[in-house]
Amino acid sequence: MKLKQVGGRVQRDVQRYIIVVIAGATDLDVIIAIRALMEFRYLSQATAITSMTCNKIRASLQEFHDHKDALIENGFRCGEKMKHVLKHWHIPKLELMQSVVPSVERVSSILQWSADTTEHAHIEVIKDPASTTNNHNYDSQICQCLDCYEKCQLFDTALALHGSTTESIPVLPVGQDANGNDLDTYDGDECRNVLDDIWTLKRKVTNFFDVAAQLLAALPGSVPRLPHTFIAGSTAIHLNYDPSLKCIPIDTVVEQFSLPDLHGALGDYLNREGNIAQNFHTFGGQRRSPPDVHLPFKELDVWYKVHLQ
Known part of the structure; x- marks a missing residue:
């Protein structure tokens, strides 16, 4: 079976059940190699990568190399045209994986260079607003729709900030507390509570x-x-x-x-x-x-x- 025009949603669905589907149908080394490769990709796309994460990325890639020969032995490494088994690993993308950890150590998370955000922006600022128009004067109607979205978001943020505190905060001179003492540091718990209230999920988890x-x-x-x-x-x-x-x-x-x-x-x-x-x-x-x-x-x-x- 061949898949054509596979979108991102289908790819994510396949990633969820591919290991379960092939489990028991092929050699254990093949399953380990595929799982290690998937783990490498997930870890490499993290928004924040620490030294511990880098070690896990290296270990996942090494685990794939330790078991990748099973893919050739089972005939899964075939050419696109002749369908003959290829007994080499001359794959540019596979060679590129060796540079992921060194790149992260130099320029931080590689997710910042992804084009997913800019590509998805076309949906958020063009396609979705355009679906609310009457198919005339797209530019002006899209701008009005985006302006309405922004005002609603600002209003929700203002409500969240207003409802996050139960006591009124008196206006004090900069650098002083209620007793007139100088403040060298401040307690960020209240600020964190406000941000948590804004960004945490509002939908209740169903039991x-x-x-x-x-x-x-x-x-x-x-x-x-x-x-x-x-x-x-x-x-x-x-x-x-x-x-x-x-x-x-x-x-x-x-x-x-x-x-x-x-x-x-x-x-x-x-x-x-x-x-x-x-x-x-x-x-x-x-x-x-x-x-x-x-x-x-x-x-x-x-x-x-x-x-x-």
């Missing part, structure tokens, strides 16, 4: 354990939709209300996701929990249900993303 407990305690028929939050041992699992794939035939799921024992697993689960079960248990061991077991349903919903807590 999926409480949500699942409320659903279990709810009376039958009182929940308008099927529960999508469950507890499995010490882990809370939450699914979006809308699945990624709706009403997919079981045979299609078996073929698409390479799950030859899915029918038997579903049969075992129904025999143990029943048709309206909301519990989780460990899957494993020998299948008791035959591959052609009769199921009371023929279609499944599939979720690509799961929230774990």
Whole structure:
């Protein structure tokens, strides 16, 4: 399978599950090499890099070099045209990685040289404001929209600063405290509290354990939709209300996701929990249900993303 026109969001999604997908399907050295390379990239893009971070970057790159031969041995290092296995590592970008730590030690974090900020600015100051216009006089309407955004941000900042203190602060001469004593230093706790109040997330973190407990305690028929939050041992699992794939035939799921024992697993689960079960248990061991077991349903919903807590 080839991916074309892959955007940044798709790349970030692939980075999240690539190790889990290939685990068990290839040699351990291949997985270690890919994980080390990903860790090197993440650490190198940090906004603040310390000497300890530099040591971790070096260690990640060295770990990749220690296990990279497994990629050639398993035939993953192939030419683009002839598809022959390449038995060398003459890759300019790989050679460039040797210069990351020396560059950081000389000019600080390399993220400051990234073009992501300027490229994303086109979305923030052109595309998004343009979507609010009537497709006429773009320049003037975009400027008005940006001016409105700025005023709203300044107003929010003023409210945050005003609400961060509960006591009025008297105006004192510069360099003196309330007793008239000279101040050589000042306590920055109040300033830090103000900044924390401005920049910290305002959205409350959802406790999926409480949500699942409320659903279990709810009376039958009182929940308008099927529960999508469950507890499995010490882990809370939450699914979006809308699945990624709706009403997919079981045979299609078996073929698409390479799950030859899915029918038997579903049969075992129904025999143990029943048709309206909301519990989780460990899957494993020998299948008791035959591959052609009769199921009371023929279609499944599939979720690509799961929230774990």
